[in-house]
Amino acid sequence: MPKLSIVLPAYNEEQMIDKTAGVLSGLMEKEKIDYELVFVDDGSKDLTWNKIEKICNQNKRITGVHFSRNFGKESAIFAGLANAAGDCCVVMDCDLQHPPETVVEMYRFWEQGYEVVEGVKKSRGKESVLHKASAGLFYKMMSKAVKLDMSRASDFKLMDRKAVEALLAMPERNAFFRALSSWVGYRTTSVEFDVREREAGESKWSTWSLVKYAITNIVAFSTMPMQLVTIAGGLVFLVGLILGVQTLIKYFSGHAVEGFTTVILLVLIIGSIIMFSLGIIGYYISKIYEEVKGRPRYLISRTIRGTDHEIQEIKK
Structure with a gap:
């Protein structure tokens, strides 16, 4: 029987580990699906x-991956996929805000021949007005930048083994x-x-973390901010050209060239655009610098896998 791997990034989720493992294991056994659970501890404080080690000792179908420090959710997802052995893999949140029943629905689509099954948000649940507004702005920015509809996108999805290998092969x-x-x-x-709704613990996504997440991923996936620099330069050139023509007309018509205030404003505007543009370029250069150094996405301190009798520690 084909195996389904469920990758579960976890950061400070001690209250949900036991519940999540129990719910998913029970559901998979009820549906008679061969499965494994891959919990990735993203440097939790x-x-x-400790909870992951405990459930690994109780269930041979559970694997635990422990980061040396916090590397972020993206790194945890890729580490989970790299340590998953299934014919297809589902990535979902450890807090059960992603419905476990939907995993079974995704798996049935995979059995029909689909190789990527996207989880699309029908509703976002209860959120504060500020958080909902910031999330909406984030997804609009992301959709325009990456040229994909990200308005209802999520990390909750199933991928066939060939799609997983394609992702892992990207350097x-x-x-x-x-x-x-x-x-x-x-x-x-x-x-x-x-x-x-989250059953326990607190959301790790504040408004500021969404902003940082948006900036990082727009730069990682798109060159649109660099194109904005070019557009801003073109607009400033157009304004300068219009003012230049106006100045020449006044000069040749014998009128004194006025507008010291205008000159000051233009200098401030142009200076601001230049500094903003340098900031964008500098951010891209910093990301290029990180890529050139070739450091790994994450460092694993321990990997354990449940066996019939004891926990097997896998040294890497």
Whole structure:
């Protein structure tokens, strides 16, 4: 029977590890699906890793991956995929806000021949007005930048082994999983789901973290900010050309050239655009610098896999 791997990035999720493992294991056994759970501890500061070790000792179908420090969700996703052995892999949140029942629906689509099954948000659940507005702005920015509809996109998706291998073969360090999984192509379909309320713990996504996430991933996946620099330069040139023509007309008509205030404003505007443009270029250069150094996406301190009798530690 084909095996389904479920990759579960976890950061400070000690209250949800046992519940998530129990719910998913029970569901897979009920549906008679051969499965494994791959928990990736992204350098948690609580007892998340202790909980993962405990459930690995109780269930031979569970694998635990422990980062040396916090590397971020994208790195945790790729580490989970790299340590998954299934014929297809599902990536979902450890807090069960992604409905477990939808995993079964995705798997049935995969059995029908689909190689990528996208989880599409039907609703976002309860959120504050500020968080909902910032999330909406984030997804609009991302959609325009990556030229894919990201308005209802999520990290919750199933990928066939060939799609997983295609992602893992990409050498880039700053990878944007949510967009890359669509970019790889293959036979794709989607399923809708309602985001559930978090049962325990707190959301790791503040408004500021969404802004940083947006900037990082736009730069990682798109050159649109660099194109904005060119557009801004073109607009400033057009304004300068109009003012230049106006100045020459006044000069040849015998009128004194006035507008010291205008000159000051132009200098301030042009200076601001130049500094803003240098900031964008500098950010891209910093990302190029990170790629050139060739450091790994993550460092794993321990990998454990449950066996029939004891935990097997896998040294790397």
